Amino acid sequence: MNNEYTYITLTRPKEEPCYTFAEIKYGKIVSINKHWVPLDEYIKFFDSNALFLDITGVLINGEPPTIGDSITTTDEGYKIIHIKNSYSMAESKNYVIEKLKLIRNQKELEDIEVDGILFDADKDSILRINAARKCLEDNSGTIPSIEWTTADNKRITATIDTFKKLNSAITERSNSLHIRYNELKKYINDIQDTKYLPIIIKIDWDWDISCNLDEKLQEIQTSD
Incomplete structure (x- = not known):
């Protein structure tokens, strides 16, 4: 059997x-x-x-x-x-913070690598992952593993430990994304001087929050 x-x-x-x-x-x-x-x-x-x-x-x-x-x-x-290319201070902050929130949400749905294996991690895939893990937990004596299709279309044998590691990786990534988003949000809201408007509108997910604002402003104005 x-x-x-x-x-x-x-x-x-x-x-x-x-x-x-x-x-x-x-x-x-x-x-x-x-x-x-x-x-x-x-x-x-x-x-x-x-x-x-x-x-x-x-x-x-x-x-x-x-x-x-x-x-x-x-x-x-x-x-x-x-x-548009120019915003008030409030518009700049609201727009960029909303953009960063959307980026965070998208990153939460990206494929994730665990032990060198690439897994789908969108909402539907997470539902399947949770269902498969529960099935293995409920039938640990009779169903030791599941044949699984990875994000890059490889077939693997997945066990309860596979799904535990996957769940931990997805949770840790989600937590890191939320921490990064909140750091950026605070960084943006802490900028008060309107001379830094050209900086605010250019802040993206990989922005260096330790950068010198005056140096960055001069760099942006020179490049523009």
Whole structure:
């Protein structure tokens, strides 16, 4: 009697994705995703209320759409309103903090490596991981392992220890992302002098919060 069962996930092509889709919520682009299938196939994976736009190759004044851009409807369809270049202090902080929150949320869904194995870690995959772990825990005497498909389409034999390590890695990563987001949020809110507005709007996830603001301001103004 075979005491293992197979957990099947979708496979993905080896070539790079060729389509780019923007997810729209509350009139704004909240995430930008690349995929291998056209939009009409891509949206089948989501709830019917989800809204995505195909922005493959779209440029606005030479720049691609970005998270935070607004979307309005016109007689011809949708119009993307690119984020503006100048903000008040409050607008700058609110925009950048919201952008960083969206980046944090996206990073929480990225693949994760454990013991040299790459696992899917999006919300649906986490549900499958938890279900598989519970199955092994409930049937430890009869089902010692599960055949699992990794994020890079390899087949492995996963045990309870595999899922324990995976759960710990996902939890630790999530905690680190939230700590980083809160550090950046505090850093942004602590900037009070309006002369640093050009800095605030350029703060991204990898920003060095120990940098000298005056030196960074001079660098930005020189490059612009």
